[in-house]
Amino acid sequence: MTAAPGQPVLSVRGLSVRFRMRGGAHVSAVTDARFDLAPGECLALVGESGCGKSVLASALLGLLPGNAETAGSALLGGSGGQGGLDLLTADERTLARTVRGRRVGLVPQSPAAHLTPVRTVRSQLEETLRELTGVRRPALRPAAEAAAERASFPVSHLDRYPHQLSGGLAQRAATALALIGDAPLLLADEPTTGLDRELVDRTVDELRRHVGDDRALLLITHDLAAARRVADRVAVMYASRVVEIAAAADFFGAPGPRHPYARGLLDALPEREFTPIPGMPPELSALPDGCAFAARCAGADETCATRPALTSGVACHHPVTAALEAPRA
Numbered sequence: 081m082t083a084a085p086g087q088p089v090l091s092v093r094g095l096s097v098r099f100r101m102r103g104g105a106h107v108s109a110v111t112d113a114r115f116d117l118a119p120g121e122c123l124a125l126v127g128e129s130g131c132g133k134s135v136l137a138s139a140l141l142g143l144l145p146g147n148a149e150t151a152g153s154a155l156l157g158g159s160g161g162q163g164g165l166d167l168l169t170a171d172e173r174t175l176a177r178t179v180r181g182r183r184v185g186l187v188p189q190s191p192a193a194h195l196t197p198v199r200t201v202r203s204q205l206e207e208t209l210r211e212l213t214g215v216r217r218p219a220l221r222p223a224a225e226a227a228a229e230r231a232s233f234p235v236s237h238l239d240r241y242p243h244q245l246s247g248g249l250a251q252r253a254a255t256a257l258a259l260i261g262d263a264p265l266l267l268a269d270e271p272t273t274g275l276d277r278e279l280v281d282r283t284v285d286e287l288r289r290h291v292g293d294d295r296a297l298l299l300i301t302h303d304l305a306a307a308r309r310v311a312d313r314v315a316v317m318y319a320s321r322v323v324e325i326a327a328a329a330d331f332f333g334a335p336g337p338r339h340p341y342a343r344g345l346l347d348a349l350p351e352r353e354f355t356p357i358p359g360m361p362p363e364l365s366a367l368p369d370g371c372a373f374a375a376r377c378a379g380a381d382e383t384c385a386t387r388p389a390l391t392s393g394v395a396c397h398h399p400v401t402a403a404l405e406a407p408r409a
């Protein structure tokens with residue numbers, strides 16, 4: 081099922097996730113996220129580890145642990161009360177039977193852990209094909225080979241077990257499984273972890289190809305080069321909040337990121353300033369009342385003691401206006 085004409089594939093509004101901890105404490109992992117994903121679009125969600133990106137992905141798949149509390153909505157295939165399924169309130173039966181694999185495909189963070197260790201890749205592809213597409217023997221074998229080829233997984237390796245695969249091949253096997261259902265939304269959570277540059281490029285190109293005209297890709301990554309390669313828009317998370325959302329061409333080209341944290345992420349790249357952002361992100365269990373980046377920000381002043389709202393794509397009282405330096409050749 082694809083989004084109705086003119087409707088986003090995914091519409092996230094005010095999505096918040098916090099975890100209840102012992103002693104009544106709370107950890108705010110995602111706070112008030114809002115964005116749409118249009119058909120044919122790739123949105124890259126970037127930020128340092130621990131900023132809330134993967135928790136957001138788990139929320140969209142209904143895979144949060146029992147101590148999680150959610151607020152807001154994440155409508156799949158519609159928005160504004162126009163027939164979308166709210167992923168935050170859907171029951172487990174609906175998520176298991178109609179969403180995971182069929183309407184939302186997941187390329188996982190740890191493919192080796194995602195694959196069943198005691199079964200060959202062929203057996204896992206055939207089972208997923210039977211389940212999601214209804215294909216039966218004798219068509220199952222060629223369908224499994226076609227699914228493998230779609231993710232550039234070599235057919236000659238189909239009878240191997242996961243432990244016999246390199247990291248790159250395990251990633252391609254997991255990608256092949258994720259693509260089988262032709263889900264309108266593909267959610268890739270750090271899909272390039274542990275891959276060399278060439279494989280990173282191949283993997284994200286394949287994911288991008290899946291999008292076509294009527295599907296969408298949410299690419300969750302800390303790899304800015306991967307985001308730059310395939311994203312149409314970039315959303316930057318910091319300390320549980322989206323602090324900037326921009327067209328990829330503006331973000332990576334001119335004028336460049338406007339939030340000081342986002343600018344710092346780009347400046348930390350080896351081909352640019354190679355200067356790390358000073359300090360560490362705040363603990364999600366003890367976020368400040370004002371701007372969460374203030375302790376690391378050279379532009380902070382007394383106005384930053386009030387939390388900046390996301391306005392015109394950036395949550396900062398003093399957005400950067402200088403043009404981004406070109407990368408070193």
Ligand code: SF4
Pocket residue numbers: 339340341371372373374375377378379380381383384388395396397398399
């Ligand atoms: S609001 Fe203030 S502290 Fe926060 S990023 Fe902007 S300038 Fe820096």
